[in-house]
Structure formats: C-alpha cells, structure tokens
Amino acid sequence: MSEVMEKSPVIRLDAADNVAVARVEIPAGTAVASEGVTALQDVPLGHKIATRAIARGEPVLKYATIIGFAGEDIAPGTWLHSHNVLVDDFQKDYRFSADYVEAQVLPEEERARFMGIRRKDGRVGTRNYIGIFITVNCSATVARKISAYFDEERLAQWPNVDGVVAFVHQQGCGMEMTGEPMDLLRRTLAGYIRHPNTAGALVCSLGCERNNLGEFFAGESLESGKMLRAITMQHVGGTAAAVEEGKRVIREMLDEANAIEREPVSAEHLMVGLQCGGSDGFSGLSANPALGKAVDILVRHGGTAILSETPELYGVEHTLTARAKTPEVGQKFIERINWWLTYNEGRDVQMNGRVSPGNNAGGLANVIEKSLGGSKKGGSTGINAVYEYAWPVLEKGLVIMDTPGYDPVSATGQIAGGANLVCFTTGRGSCFGSMPAPTIKLATNTPMYARMTGDMDVNCGTVIDGDRTLDEVGQEIFEKMLAVASGEKSKSEALGVGEEEFAPWPIGVTG
Structure with a gap:
C-alpha cells in the first residue's frame, strides 16, 4: 500500500x-495513472473519484461495501460526493x-x-480522582465551588491525587420519574461513583428534587x-454552608486517596472506549483502522474495547452482526438500530441522510x-456483547454499547x-477530553496533526503519507x-480538558 501511495494521488481500498x-x-485534468482515469473536476483531499463508469442507481462501493447509489450516470474521473452519491x-x-x-x-505471563x-x-484504575457529583442541576454551583477550592496549589500536598x-x-428534576430517563441518569452517576478511577466521591443534592438522594442510593x-x-443543601443550611461542609468532607478523603501506589498489572485490566469525531475522508483509511489494529492487540492481551455511537454504525450494521458471538448478540444490536430509526423518524439528523458540515x-x-469508517475502530475480532447506555461492561474483548453519536x-x-481510557480519532481536529478516564487523540492526517499538535497524541496520517503501515501505527497506539x-498525561489532560465534557444522555421529556 505504501509503494502505491508514493506513486499515485489516490488510495484504492479494495x-x-x-x-x-x-x-x-x-486538480481537474490530472491523470491518475494507477486507475487509468483523468479527473474531470477538482477533487479535494479526502474526497472520492470514480474509477469506472457508474450507471444511475448503481451501488457506489468503498471497502467493497455499499456507501450509497449513483444519483446520475457517472463517468470515470468524476468527483463523487453528496451531490451525486445518494442514500x-x-x-x-x-x-x-x-x-x-x-x-x-x-x-497471562505473556501479556x-x-x-x-x-x-x-480488584478492579484497576488508570487515574486517581475524587469526584463531586450532583443529583440535580440545582446543586451544580455548590459542586463547582468545592472543586475550585482544591486547586493545583492546595492539592500539592497530596501528589498521588490527580x-x-x-x-x-x-x-x-422536571424529568420523567419512571422508566428509562431517570434510570439512565442514575446508573450513569453510579457508574462514575464506582469507577476504578474514582478514589472517593461526594454527592451534593438540593433536597426536594425528583432524583431523590435516598432513592438514588x-x-x-x-x-x-x-x-x-x-x-443536602436544604438540610445543612443552604449554599454557603454546603460549600464549607463539602470542603471539610473532601479534606477527610484526600489522605486516604493519596495513599495509593501504582503497581505493575496486566493489560487485561484496560477497558478502552472507542470514539471518533470531526471525521474526514481519511478517518476510515488511517486513524480508525489503525485504532482497530490496536484493539486487536488489546483483545489478544485480555483487555476490553467498547464500540459505540450507534447512529454512526447505521448502514453497516450487517457487517457487525456477522461478527457477533451469538445470533442473540447480533439481534440485540439490530433491536437498538431499530429503536434509533423510530427515535429519529422525521427528524433532521444525520441518521436520516445528512452528516455534519x-x-x-x-x-x-x-x-x-x-459508519463504514467508524466501524473500523472495532478491529477484526468477534463482538462478545451488546450493552445499553451506561450499563456496567462485564464481558472481555470487543463489545458494543448503544450510545448517541454525540461524543x-x-x-x-x-x-x-x-472504560478507564478513551481513544478518540479525528480528521477535522476535535479538542475533546474526558475525566476521570483520560482521552488519547488520534489524528487522521498529517496537515491537521501539524496544525493542532498541542491537542493530538498520535499522527496516524503517516499511513496516508505512505511512511508507515496500519500495523505499525496500531502498535504505536x-x-x-x-x-x-x-x-503519562495525554494532550487533553495536560490542557485540563475533560471536566465540562461529562454529559449524561438527556433521553426523556423535560417538563
């Protein structure tokens, strides 16, 4: 593949x-000798060019997979994009x-x-945080004031606390009490409180909210x-009193949280959330398949990877059900796809045609x-389970968790x-980060990596450049x-990105 890329302005995938x-x-008029065609229009970097005649209505194939249908008769050398590739x-x-x-x-001895x-x-963390959680937005200011007090200078005496x-x-509050909305919020909060990267947790409540503290616990x-x-703010005397009480409680936790010592452990304890955002035409050629190679390595070493963003797997779901451990696992994934089709019906969302600008x-x-590119993050091994949003992941290997596409x-x-790590691929340059599990950013192309090196951890664009193979970049990841x-701090961690990105799915009705 490297030799071809050095000689040709295009990449053939299958x-x-x-x-x-x-x-x-x-540029228009450029001869693409490797394909025997001449560009009829300007073809931007990362976009597609027809390598043979495609009749109107005929499938357009990438990675030998249908990505749409020709909206008109297409001549060899034509620029292909959303104007002539129809869903x-x-x-x-x-x-x-x-x-x-x-x-x-x-x-085990070889992992x-x-x-x-x-x-x-017995669980293993990659970070050591104390988290302040809220049952309701009404206690958000209290939580923020408490956390702001424990700044870098004050935490210096507890060096093992991140x-x-x-x-x-x-x-x-103002939300559905029964069924999925409240259950989803509560299991999300509980998952963070129990997380192996959370050494201690303080939960702040107002006192009269629908997400009642006692019922939640x-x-x-x-x-x-x-x-x-x-x-509970209404019990301790209001905002100022709750902030002071919170500071006292956190101080009591810090000594114990600081007592930890890192020790050598097997890679089987890694659980990695797979994400992509700000994708481009190279995402499915470099960073996503390179991350897939890393996932294959991780799984061989006994670890776990979570493939998600269900609306961004739509259209290639059949390639994933074929890899399911059992028909029941595959069917559960199709049930989630069908749920999304109903949920999105009549809405102006990407699942119904248009991706982001x-x-x-x-x-x-x-x-x-x-979706075809996004699914490449999951590598090549079997899919062992399908989970609904925020459910505890218990299976090893590659699994799917049903989530929105919004990162x-x-x-x-x-x-x-x-997940105690997140790996995030991006082509346009997403600046995402996460806590308490750190995010590793993977750039799909060298120009963006060079432009945003302060945010990117690994340049997967070297695959596009022809300098390295997917296997080599997968090993680096x-x-x-x-x-x-x-x-080791990831780039987003060093920048302090991640606190604001905690975003439980607001699935229900707000009233």
Whole structure:
C-alpha cells in the first residue's frame, strides 16, 4: 500500500471498489495513472473519484461495501460526493455470527503490563480522582465551588491525587420519574461513583428534587462511608454552608486517596472506549483502522474495547452482526438500530441522510460512508456483547454499547460502563477530553496533526503519507495506551480538558 501511495494521488481500498480516495488535492485534468482515469473536476483531499463508469442507481462501493447509489450516470474521473452519491435503503443480509472470530488471548505471563492502581474490589484504575457529583442541576454551583477550592496549589500536598473534579449536569428534576430517563441518569452517576478511577466521591443534592438522594442510593446499592459522602443543601443550611461542609468532607478523603501506589498489572485490566469525531475522508483509511489494529492487540492481551455511537454504525450494521458471538448478540444490536430509526423518524439528523458540515467538507458523503469508517475502530475480532447506555461492561474483548453519536454523551456512557481510557480519532481536529478516564487523540492526517499538535497524541496520517503501515501505527497506539494508563498525561489532560465534557444522555421529556 505504501509503494502505491508514493506513486499515485489516490488510495484504492479494495479491488471491487468503483471509487478511490484522493490522498492529495487533485486538480481537474490530472491523470491518475494507477486507475487509468483523468479527473474531470477538482477533487479535494479526502474526497472520492470514480474509477469506472457508474450507471444511475448503481451501488457506489468503498471497502467493497455499499456507501450509497449513483444519483446520475457517472463517468470515470468524476468527483463523487453528496451531490451525486445518494442514500437509499437496501436489503441487508445480517448473517448472524457467520464471521465470528474468537480472540486468541495470550497466556497471562505473556501479556503486556502497565502501572495501574489496584482497588480493594480488584478492579484497576488508570487515574486517581475524587469526584463531586450532583443529583440535580440545582446543586451544580455548590459542586463547582468545592472543586475550585482544591486547586493545583492546595492539592500539592497530596501528589498521588490527580484532582478533585465536579461532574455536573443539567438534569435531576422536571424529568420523567419512571422508566428509562431517570434510570439512565442514575446508573450513569453510579457508574462514575464506582469507577476504578474514582478514589472517593461526594454527592451534593438540593433536597426536594425528583432524583431523590435516598432513592438514588438505595436503587443503585450505594452505601455511604468514609470515601462516599453526601450533602443536602436544604438540610445543612443552604449554599454557603454546603460549600464549607463539602470542603471539610473532601479534606477527610484526600489522605486516604493519596495513599495509593501504582503497581505493575496486566493489560487485561484496560477497558478502552472507542470514539471518533470531526471525521474526514481519511478517518476510515488511517486513524480508525489503525485504532482497530490496536484493539486487536488489546483483545489478544485480555483487555476490553467498547464500540459505540450507534447512529454512526447505521448502514453497516450487517457487517457487525456477522461478527457477533451469538445470533442473540447480533439481534440485540439490530433491536437498538431499530429503536434509533423510530427515535429519529422525521427528524433532521444525520441518521436520516445528512452528516455534519465538517464531516461533509472532509469528504464524507453520507452517514453510511461515515459508519463504514467508524466501524473500523472495532478491529477484526468477534463482538462478545451488546450493552445499553451506561450499563456496567462485564464481558472481555470487543463489545458494543448503544450510545448517541454525540461524543461527550457517548463517552460519558462508556466511562460509566467502566472504560478507564478513551481513544478518540479525528480528521477535522476535535479538542475533546474526558475525566476521570483520560482521552488519547488520534489524528487522521498529517496537515491537521501539524496544525493542532498541542491537542493530538498520535499522527496516524503517516499511513496516508505512505511512511508507515496500519500495523505499525496500531502498535504505536497500543503502546500509547499503556503509557497513558501508567500515568503519562495525554494532550487533553495536560490542557485540563475533560471536566465540562461529562454529559449524561438527556433521553426523556423535560417538563
């Protein structure tokens, strides 16, 4: 592949494809010798060019997968994009479990290791935070004031504590009491409170909210103790009194949280949330498949990876159901796809055709093409389970968690499920970060990496440049996972990005 890219301005992904992807900007009139065509229009970097005639209504193929249908008769050399690649429904063969490949997990003594934080329950963390949580937005200011007090200067005497972070949200009252909305909020909060990266937690409530503190603790089997405390503003005397009480409680937790020592642990304790945002035409060629290579390595070492963003897997769901461990696992994924189709019906969202302006400018014609690239993050191994949003992930290997495509909401669900790292691919240059699980940013192309090097951890654009293979970059990503899990700060961490990105899914009615 490298040799071809050095000689050609395009990248061919599969012999069956009727398109190729522009590795560089291709001016009209440029001969593309490797494909035997001449560009009829300017083809922007990351966009597609027709490599043969495609009749109106004929499938457009990328990675030997349908990404849409020709909206007109298309001549060889034509620039292909959303103006002439149309989305239409087509019959999919789900082939449940037909392509399932069980991971060949290495013996324990051969697995990679990292310096982790072993908790009393046996789980392993990659960070050591004290979290301040709220039952309702009415207590958000209290939480923020408490966390702001424990700034870098004050925390210097507890060097093993990564920070005191307020995880605030906009929900907790004026919402549905029963069913999924309240259950989802509560299990998201509980997932963060129990998270192996959370050494201690303080929960702040107002006192009269629908997300009642006592019912929340009872429903999620949370028990107060030295490292899990609660404050109710209406009981302690209001805002100022609650802030002072919160400071006192956090001080009591800090000594115990600081007593941790990192120790060598197996990579089987890594659980990585897979994310992509600000995607471009190279996402499915470089960063996403390179991350997929890293996922394959992680799974061989006994670890876990969570593929999510369900609306951005729509259109290629049949390629994933074929990899499901059992037909029941595949069917559960299709049930979630069908739920999304109903949820999105009649709405102006990408699942019904249009991707974001940034995705479109970067070369993605529609959500199916975006999904094809996004699914590459999951590597090649079997899919062992499908979870609903924020449910605890118990299976090892590759799993799917149903989440929205919106990155902060999606990553919040993954972290609530237990992800202690996040790997995030981007082509346009997303500046996302997360706490308490750090985010590793993977750039799809070298120009963006060079422009935003302060935010990007790994340049996967070297694959597009022809300098490295997907396997080589996948190995680099895996090694970066181990380093960051051991305490090395990712770029987003060093910038302090992540506190504001806690975003539980607001799925229900606000009234």
